[in-house]
Amino acid sequence: MLSQLSLRKAENADADRIWEILQQAINKRKEEGSDQWQDGYPNLEVVKEDIANNYGYVILENEQQIIGYVAIIDAVEPAYLELEGKWLTDGKYAVVHRLAVAQDVVIKGLGTWTMQEAEKVALSKDIKSIKVDTNFDNIGMLRVFEKLGYSYCGEVFFRGGARKAFEKVLE
Template structure:
């Protein structure tokens, strides 16, 4: 499977929003509270793209996945209840979503692989992320991809499980 990974642009917005709406609905069907409070939304995606932190995963030139990727930019991570493995520079990603018709093809794992490569290209060996307690797909993805549980962080008053992965070159 050959994928591409690139910065999102405003032309990508409609398909990114479609993918995120599918993910929001999937979380709802799973009985999760994650993403059921109006976040993420079109404005968040637009801001990601303006700030040049939105990235898309392409399969045969079709946008099939999305994530926002930031460097050393998650203030809530300073308030972890627990402890990070490192306190050095880190890449953090949010809003991971794969198009409904491509679920189960290993594309989320592929997306994380590209995020690891992005970190290494920026000379960063720590990748941090978080998810809801009731998101078994993402929790499993963290486990399969070498992430270590570090504690809890809070977003919009909700606790989230926080993870870190140390990269090796």
């Protein structure tokens, strides 16, 4: 199943499907009892900004159906400057935000595959580090980070809440 997947830059025409997928992820987090993404973020405007900044990517099945979304950002994340802890590196890095997969299509390993693709995108831009964060209760993403060798570096704060921060140095 994973062999039928591809990643491409998001386009303006993709925004509605991306927003639909994000809403599914927002609802899933709520059903799981999490407060992650329950404060009006992310929203359609954030998606449109990602696309305008060339940060947005869609996950395609069979090169046509959009089944996921991720923002791969090659700019400084201001919240990461205030890490309570220590990053592995001080140089250039990519940030992965807003990884969401469609709930109406179930593909085992999709989160892991997406993070591996994000690593390839970073390396293609000569970026040797990825920094990420997630809610303390986002077990799925925490497992992905562990499986792919991300190191726990401390806590960052977004919109008043603490989140676990991780980094992976890419080879």
